[in-house]
Amino acid sequence: MxxxxxxxGNLVAAERIVLVAGPDSAPIRRLIQDAKDEGRAIDLTxxxxxxxxxxxxxxxxxxxxxxxEKIAARASGVEAAGDVDE
Numbered sequence: 800m801x802x803x804x805x806x807x808g809n810l811v812a813a814e815r816i817v818l819v820a821g822p823d824s825a826p827i828r829r830l831i832q833d834a835k836d837e838g839r840a841i842d843l844t845x846x847x848x849x850x851x852x853x854x855x856x857x858x859x860x861x862x863x864x865x866x867x868e869k870i871a872a873r874a875s876g877v878e879a880a881g882d883v884d885e
Contacts, residue, residue: 803873806865809843811853813874818854819867827852834860 802810820827831852834840844864851867854860863870 803870805843805851805853805861805863805870807843807845809863811855811861815855815857816853816874817856819870819874820852820854821867822849822852822862830854831860831862834858 801813803813803816805811822828822831831840831849839859841859841861844862847864849862849864851863851865851870852860853863853870
C-alpha cells in the first residue's frame, strides 16, 4: 500500500484517492459542507487555508493545506527536487 504525504505529517492511501480538486468552486464547497454535516470530513490543514480537497472512494472528504498540483505530483511519483513539506 502506497501512502501520500498531504502535508504536516499526514498520510493518505494512494489507492483510495478518487479526486483532487481546488476548494473554490461552489459544488466543492457544498460537498465539504455536506461531508461536515454527515461526519465524513477530515481537516488536515492544521489551521491553515484549504488549498486542495481530496475525495476518497469511501466518500470521505479530506481538506489539505498543500496545493492540488503538489499532491497530484506526489501521487504520480514525480516529486520536484527540493520539494519540502510546509
